[in-house]
Amino acid sequence: MALRVEIVSREIIRPSSPTPDGLKSFKLSFLDQLAATLHVPLVLFYPGSTDQFYQKNSSYQTLKESLSLTLTELYPLAGRQKSQYLIECNDEGAEYVESRVICDMASVTEHPKLDHLRMLLPYNPHQLSSQNQLSMDQVALLAVQVNRFSCGGIAIGVCIRHVIADAAATATFFRTWARNNASCYRNVTEYIPKNYVFDCTSLFPPQDIALAFSARASKHNQIIHKTVTKRFILSDSVIKDLRKKCSMDDDHDNVNYPTRVEAVVAFLWTTIIQSSRKRLKRHEILLTVNLRKRMVPAIPPHSIGNVFQPSRAQWEAGEEKIADCKILTKKVSNDLRKMEDGYIRKIFENGNFFKGMKERLKMVANKSEEMGTFAVSSWCRFSFYETDFGFGKPSWYGTCLNYINSAILMDTSDSKGIEAWVTLDVEDMEKLEQNSEFLSCFSVSLSQTV
Template sequence: MANRVKIISKETIRPSSPAEQHIRKFSFLDQLAVPNYIPLTFFYTADRSCQFSPADIILRLKKSLPDALTMFYPIAGRIRKGNRFIDCNDNGAEFIEARVHRQLRDVIENPDADELKEYLPVQPEDHHQQVDGALLLVQANLFDCGGIAMAVCLSHKVADGTSLSKFVQAWAAISRGEAAGVVAPNFHILAEQFPPIDLPEPHPSPSNVISGEKIVTRRFIYNEQKLASLKAEIATAEGSTVKNPSRVEAISASIWRHFIERHRRHGCTKVAAVHSVNLRARMADSPLQAFGNCYVLTPAYVTDGEHELHRLAELLRNAFKKIDGEYVGEIQRSGGGEYLTLRQRIVIMKKEGAAMCNFSSWCGFPVYEVDYGWGKPAWVCTTLLPFKNIVILMSRPEGRGIEAWVNMVEDDDGGDLKTLQA
């Protein structure tokens, strides 16, 4: 695969206008974020882009990115030592142009996790953000057939998946000449509502610790029929209190059950599911345009012998319900203490031998609406980092199904996990 992707050029793209402010403070949620890049790759087939030459495509992207960086000016800055702020110095983003000697349809129809990494501007094993490094890296991969794979990697210290989605949508709108309809995000409200705090360095993290074990990535597809079957199993089970499970609840419970069964055969009786929960809709002021990290990790625990699907769905729902406006207010009133206590509890469980299955749902991100001027993507995917027991849930192109991207230790590849596609 290395010979199929040829780097044509690398360039630093800077904002078209100077930054509005020179400092963007971190919230304590930004401070706690792991310094890796969030990767998203958008695949556009030749029938969507054939009216443009490769030169036209690159020119359009390069001309629109400076205006996008002006609107999202912290992205063009650099993180400074101290883990408290971004220096909005207009140093810019890294833009890479590449040619791929491959048919894009083959990639979409038979995706390979290792091959997908080749389209990224930074490799997963090098994904930790460096001080003074670019916060945004883009690689435009132009295929011989005329297809395009747009890979975007944004530092997690700056933003969560919701914010990355907003940036890509805005850049695409500017590219297709619809900048007037773009709403600028609020870069400061999160630091105002969750002010930075003094943290021990390095501070303990409940998940996203790079594993020294061999990690493999698998994609499991849940079509509409499979989802309906899972939901029915949960809703009709004797004693079930979850009569209307969501897609995320049903799939998370199913994957969690398989992890429980696998770990128990290896002697581990404590397996927790830890979900990332977006706080934007749960905050009193509803800062839906807030840009940055705005999520918490909420754990659900099982006791020995408990792994019925409906019971796991109930535990997940109860964990989600706890993250309400009152809980967010308690985090704010405690100066972050409540959230740190919860994180520490998860860390202690790991130290005591508990296994963690970490979930993040990106199903609500409108990634299939990202049109740079040559149509909407045929497929959008992520490429997981070398962390174990991580699950990312993403929407399918048709909008009804879900793809689960699962990272696991190589020895765990197989057995029950393979039945997720059955």
């Protein structure tokens, strides 16, 4: 069914108070510079009970007022990127769009499709990534689209420029805006920790990133037409079975069971290697790691910006002819445990990062060696389902990022299961779904092409 979305209004929302002169510049760290040139997209769905709230607030004025307050607290989001080193906190504001959706919400959430989710967002995040760098100071860092369905429910779609926010920072924005909106509606003041703006440039000094941009451009070229994204839903019971399946045989006391994310990542990695059309000699898994609590001293947990790095685990055919779930789980777990303060600092000192990048690019370019890569970003435990604007918690949320050879993991609405949004080449996806080991787990779960 074609989704019909009618734009009602567009405007710019500015901070409720001007940013002080001493805070007019936000310096970008090396991790910010390395972030993909796109907006992080997320859509939260609130069912028809929101209609009662908006009978009293038909103009959506409360959402706009609370967004203005939020931009005062998270003031870099109202600025513009002026260079690869700097965001100017000039209070130019965020884009705000209101729309009407001519259908019931259930028709979108029960069978979600990427094209439908994109229509509920103010930008197509992938199209934005191809814009010329000269225009980056003209692009809002934050854009919001509030969509009202015929049934009375609303979907709040947000795009935040990746240069200023990773998934954890995106959760901070939602939590802050929701808290401010609920406070406006209920006329109460709620406290959450601040420390939103933290200068990471002393830990990760900015650099001239021409090499990183060329590598990243290559990555964006992989957003091609012959890919498919599928949503696999793993229930709590399936994940428990996976944790047992992926643990070492001698772990009888459950002490060293992998975490739920480790088990899901390792199992996906195992079956993707087994299902690859290529005769792989080597395969690498990248799993994003939030570094805020791992650095010494810890970086404030609610800080905006990009404070993540991927752990890297490798499988080589010379070590194990058959990709084994237990062995790959141990590799994933061991590499995650390495991601602590000393190890992270060593990655970025003395030009080590660029040396490693050159080696990986050379390895990929060497056609005599078949190497595969799969990247996983986990958005689990970021509490998106706790985002209450004053009219209840969301019934579901989704995204529309779809890089080839990647997956995004998200909590299910009960916070016990995991949704795995997997993007592969069409033929690789077909082979994956024919994998008997994959089917032994996912045959009892829901699979959808989104």
